[in-house]
Amino acid sequence: MERFLAQWETGPGVGSPAFVTLVQAVAASPRTADAMREFLSDRLTAHGRPGDDHDTQERRRALISSQLLGLAWVRYIMRVEPIASADRRDVARWVGPTIDRYANDDLAATDEGGAPTG
Numbered sequence: 860m861e862r863f864l865a866q867w868e869t870g871p872g873v874g875s876p877a878f879v880t881l882v883q884a885v886a887a888s889p890r891t892a893d894a895m896r897e898f899l900s901d902r903l904t905a906h907g908r909p910g911d912d913h914d915t916q917e918r919r920r921a922l923i924s925s926q927l928l929g930l931a932w933v934r935y936i937m938r939v940e941p942i943a944s945a946d947r948r949d950v951a952r953w954v955g956p957t958i959d960r961y962a963n964d965d966l967a968a969t970d971e972g973g974a975p976t977g
Contacts (some may be wrong), residue, residue: 860951
């Protein structure tokens with residue numbers, strides 16, 4: 860988490876234009892969006908549990924991607940407090956357990972009572 864956040868904070872100050880530029884490029888170009896999806900897929904391939912089937916691996920990658928990109932959107936584009944001004948170590952501590960759950964926990968579907976389905 861800290862490395863992910865740090866890559867967007869290497870420019871001139873917190874919330875450097877790097878993530879803004881990425882969002883603009885992805886919105887403007889399907890090819891850029893494809894490249895970003897491929898990049899995330901390649902980077903997140905190592906996550907998962909032994910024995911995960913393809914669908915579960917894809918679900919893990921999508922959930923982790925949604926968390927990472929949603930966090931960056933809130934922190935650097937929308938500048939929602941307290942996320943926007945928090946120390947990245949704190950943000951990593953807050954969000955890390957969710958990323959770990961998506962990467963490693965059982966993602967089986969459950970019914971409304973929490974019992975596994977299928």
